[in-house]
Amino acid sequence: MTGILILLTYVAIFVVTWVVVTAVVGRALQGFNALKTVTFGDESAVTPNRSASIISVLTLFLIWGAFTGSALLPSFLHAPGPFKGDTQFTYTAEDGDGNRDDAIVFARVAEVGTDVEDPVAEGADEGFAKNDVVVAGAWRSELIRVDRNDEIGRDAGHKVVAINGEPIEPGGRVKIADGEVGMTPKGTLNFIPAKGLQMEPIWLPSPEAVWQRFLNVSTEGYQNFTLLEHLGYSLFRVVLGFLFGALVGIPLGYAMGLSGWFRGWFDPIVEFMRPVPPLALIPLVIIWAGIGESGKIILLFLAALWIMTIAARAGVSGVNITKVHAAYSLGASKWQLMRHVIMPNSLPEIFTGARVAMGVCWGTVVAAELVAAEVGAGMMIMVASRFQLTDIVIMGIILIGIIGFGIDILMRMAEKKLVPWKGRS
Amino acid sequence: MSGLQIDNISMRFDLPNGGHVQALQNVSLDLKEGDLMSVLGPSGCGKTTLLNIVAGFLAPTEGQIVLNGHQVKGPDAERGMVFQQGALFEWMSVRENVAFGPRMKGQNESQYGENVDHLLDVVGLQDFKEKAIYELSGGMQQRVALARCLANDPDVILMDEPLGALDALTREKMQGLVLKLWKETGKTIILITHSVEEALLLGERLLVMAPRPGRIHKEYRLPFAEMGVGADLREVKKHKDYAPTREEILSMIWDMEEEIMGRTEESA
Numbered sequence: 176m177t178g179i180l181i182l183l184t185y186v187a188i189f190v191v192t193w194v195v196v197t198a199v200v201g202r203a204l205q206g207f208n209a210l211k212t213v214t215f216g217d218e219s220a221v222t223p224n225r226s227a228s229i230i231s232v233l234t235l236f237l238i239w240g241a242f243t244g245s246a247l248l249p250s251f252l253h254a255p256g257p258f259k260g261d262t263q264f265t266y267t268a269e270d271g272d273g274n275r276d277d278a279i280v281f282a283r284v285a286e287v288g289t290d291v292e293d294p295v296a297e298g299a300d301e302g303f304a305k306n307d308v309v310v311a312g313a314w315r316s317e318l319i320r321v322d323r324n325d326e327i328g329r330d331a332g333h334k335v336v337a338i339n340g341e342p343i344e345p346g347g348r349v350k351i352a353d354g355e356v357g358m359t360p361k362g363t364l365n366f367i368p369a370k371g372l373q374m375e376p377i378w379l380p381s382p383e384a385v386w387q388r389f390l391n392v393s394t395e396g397y398q399n400f401t402l403l404e405h406l407g408y409s410l411f412r413v414v415l416g417f418l419f420g421a422l423v424g425i426p427l428g429y430a431m432g433l434s435g436w437f438r439g440w441f442d443p444i445v446e447f448m449r450p451v452p453p454l455a456l457i458p459l460v461i462i463w464a465g466i467g468e469s470g471k472i473i474l475l476f477l478a479a480l481w482i483m484t485i486a487a488r489a490g491v492s493g494v495n496i497t498k499v500h501a502a503y504s505l506g507a508s509k510w511q512l513m514r515h516v517i518m519p520n521s522l523p524e525i526f527t528g529a530r531v532a533m534g535v536c537w538g539t540v541v542a543a544e545l546v547a548a549e550v551g552a553g554m555m556i557m558v559a560s561r562f563q564l565t566d567i568v569i570m571g572i573i574l575i576g577i578i579g580f581g582i583d584i585l586m587r588m589a590e591k592k593l594v595p596w597k598g599r600s
Numbered sequence: 601m602s603g604l605q606i607d608n609i610s611m612r613f614d615l616p617n618g619g620h621v622q623a624l625q626n627v628s629l630d631l632k633e634g635d636l637m638s639v640l641g642p643s644g645c646g647k648t649t650l651l652n653i654v655a656g657f658l659a660p661t662e663g664q665i666v667l668n669g670h671q672v673k674g675p676d677a678e679r680g681m682v683f684q685q686g687a688l689f690e691w692m693s694v695r696e697n698v699a700f701g702p703r704m705k706g707q708n709e710s711q712y713g714e715n716v717d718h719l720l721d722v723v724g725l726q727d728f729k730e731k732a733i734y735e736l737s738g739g740m741q742q743r744v745a746l747a748r749c750l751a752n753d754p755d756v757i758l759m760d761e762p763l764g765a766l767d768a769l770t771r772e773k774m775q776g777l778v779l780k781l782w783k784e785t786g787k788t789i790i791l792i793t794h795s796v797e798e799a800l801l802l803g804e805r806l807l808v809m810a811p812r813p814g815r816i817h818k819e820y821r822l823p824f825a826e827m828g829v830g831a832d833l834r835e836v837k838k839h840k841d842y843a844p845t846r847e848e849i850l851s852m853i854w855d856m857e858e859e860i861m862g863r864t865e866e867s868a
């Protein structure tokens with residue numbers, strides 16, 4: 176229900192901002208694109224609309240805030256929250272002989288984890304059914320044995336037959352103001368305060384709660400390690416695993432590209448290992464190397480190795496034969512050909528491979544830490560999830576995303592700097 | 601013995617399906633030092649194959665290539681090659697490309713620097729020497745390829761359709777440049793082309809090859825290259841012998857092409 180509402184809100188914001196922004200800003204194509212008469216279907220005329228990007232990110236936060244009752248948003252933007260406060264309902268009890276009597280249940284709903292006093296039962300209270308009080312947490316339901324304080328107990332034939340005058344039977348539910356009252360198969364009443372449309376913090380904490388948790392964890396750490404150590408260990412494993420993978424994979428790829436024996440020998444291994452997802456190796460690596468650093472680095476080494484091998488092999492086989500011929504007829508020796516033609520010529524492929532490998536390694540390290548680790552970004556969110564610390568989980572996911580994105584940006588910058596001719600020959 | 605001898609070369613390619621192609625059959629040629637020879641022929645008559653054998657990229661099934669008295673066994677700096685395109689090194693600047701040959705010989709900047717800069721001047725790329733290859737136009741790239749080949753000071757220059765990818769105007773300028781370099785350096789040059797006009801202008805000797813099997817059909821000795829050195833090539837084309845020779849060669853090649861077409865139609 177809430178999910179559909181969130182989706183509809185999202186789509187609505189998408190459409191409305193699109194219409195509004197294009198109407199206000201107009202079709203502000205710039206430069207050469209402004210002169211094109213055919214833009215629809217011309218992929219090169221499609222540049223990302225930056226205001227759309229900004230609105231997109233803001234929308235995510237807006238929806239996140241609205242459905243978590245974030246204090247960052249004015250309250251009129253909030254989705255209806257859960258009921259909190261006092262309410263009451265009447266139940267009608269029947270004794271074994273068919274006599275009926277009404278009594279009131281005074282309910283108080285408060286934030287989970289806060290201390291609240293019981294509500295006070297007020298008013299006259301005659302008959303065999305006596306008034307009850309109940310305290311429930313927001314979003315939580317609470318069972319009430321209303322017969323406990325009544326003159327006749329359940330064993331003596333006491334039965335609740337109606338809520339606020341509406342008949343109820345075991346398994347049924349009756350709507351009341353601010354919530355619902357259900358009845359278990361055994362006849363116990365269950366008070367379910369209205370949940371509203373917001374998410375409970377244990378499912379989705381508000382943005383500021385995540386931010387607060389971020390500040391908290393970065394100063395105090397979590398599970399014996401500071402936040403920086405958690406992230407640093409993950410990054411360190413990735414960098415080390417990738418470096419070993421590249422150090423072995425690139426020469427291996429070159430050898431496979433240059434020698435038939437190497438190609439033949441390693442082809443079956445590489446072709447077999449390539450489709451095996453690194454995640455599938457985690458159990459074996461744990462059996463062999465345990466959950467310590469070496470196991471993780473071996474895993475990441477394997478994750479990077481095949482990607483780098485294949486990239487280097489493709490880089491060598493991709494060399495234009497005329498370049499090789501040209502180098503030889505200019506007097507290059509085999510080693511000079513290797514050094515001045517084949518190696519630089521393979522750099523674009525190797526960079527592409529390195530970007531893929533870094534991405535795969537980053538994903539693999541988090542997964543490996545989820546399975547077993549003493550420190551690391553994945554371990555942090557895994558342990559937090561066991562304690563329902565959703566704010567740490569979300570913070571961790573965001574940080575993992577930011578770091579992965581950062582790695583890719585750095586790789587792209589290095590690529591631009593080191594292989595400016597990529598894709599231009 | 602100096603010069604380049606192409607001595608009874610035959611080349612047979614075995615095909616994966618068991619058949620074979622006779623790309624060249626008993627091709628013999630004798631080039632003196634300083635000869636400028638253009639090669640014409642219908643597509644598939646073995647021009648590239650012949651050039652690759654002379655360059656040493658391919659070993660002939662029969663015959664041998666002899667340059668300055670020794671047999672050619674593989675590629676070597678004494679035989680420079682200018683390719684149609686794609687042979688420049690994108691990871692080097694224009695100047696580094698031109699200096700590639702000397703550097704491979706172990707020379708340092710002080711040894712090759714002057715010559716490289718001179719060649720960049722000759723091909724008119726002094727202002728572009730620090731540019732990357734992908735920043736140059738096609739014609740500029742071919743001038744780099746030419747300069748790179750010359751920087752190595754080869755005895756023989758082999759060109760496989762070096763101007764094929766250029767527009768008519770750039771092409772004409774480049775033809776003038778080739779003639780100028782030929783005269784100034786006195787190098788032996790073999791130039792493959794698809795353009796009869798180019799073959800006439802850039803061939804002191806003009807070789808017409810015939811296909812299936814690839815062989816020499818006819819050789820001409822022409823005065824136009826000598827006339828074209830330092831002159832306007834369009835004036836050369838007005839020479840009384842130019843048009844008749846062109847027509848003769850054109851119809852010769854046309855006949856060959858038609859014969860090929862006829863044969864393929866029969867076999868189809």
Ligand SMILES: Nc1ncnc2c1ncn2[C@@H]1O[C@H](COP(=O)(O)OP(=O)(O)OP(=O)(O)O)[C@@H](O)[C@H]1O
Pocket residue numbers: 613614615621622623641642643644645646647648649650814
């Ligand atoms: N590596 C090879 N394997 C098999 N056949 C080949 C090979 N190289 C060339 N041939 C064949 O040899 C013949 C001559 O080819 P070549 O490339 O020398 O022709 P060409 O005269 O240069 O043609 P074009 O003018 O189109 O460049 C063709 O029939 C071609 O199919």
Ligand SMILES: [Mg+2]
Pocket residue numbers: 647648649
């Ligand atoms: Mg050819």
